Amino acid sequence: MQPAPPRTVMSRRWAFGLDVGPESYEPDAMSAQKTDFGQVELAIRYRVRKAIELGLAVHAAASKDIGAGGFYFDFRYRFRAEEPLNVYALASLGVLGVGHNDASEEARKGRGSLRLGVGGEYRWSWFALILELRLIAVGENKDLADDPMRPPVEPVDYQLSRYKLSGGSLAIGANIYF
Secondary structure, three states, X not given: OOOXXXXXHHHOOEEEEEEEEEEEEEEOOOOOOOEEEEEEEEEEEEEOOOOEEEEEEEEEEEXXXXXXXXXXXXXXXXXXXXXXXXXXXXXXXXXXXXXXXXXXXXXXXXXXXXXXEEEEEEEOOOEEEEEEEEEEEEOOOOOOOOOOOOOOOXXXXXXXXXXXXXXXXXXXXXXXXX
């Protein structure tokens, strides 16, 4: 009788992830200020090779009366894939909309977004805890035209809906492998 093959990370290729944590955005505008959000993200991932993982994520964030939401296509490269404690680099392309809860569809329109980051994961057989640091860039909303009736000092929610955004997030979460 042949012994069972050793278990590897390829034995459980699929993962479901839930992340939470702080996030902030700063518009590329005059007198802009950073706005802090609380974020939550749900993701499904598939390990293509030991070191390479692809995924889809649904992202939501909120700060007082301003919300953000979108989705991302994720790529992760794991440097020590077979080790319980592994480190990885990530890149995500997606669409993110940011706007006041009462804003028009035009103001909350999704814009192209890029995330780059690093993370660490401690994995048991089917469960893992993660910590990620992400840098975020969001494109300009060119469809939100300049309003001649807008006050000289732009409100924060307008700046977040209109201009390019840069920011970052710290994600703390868990993955379930199956």
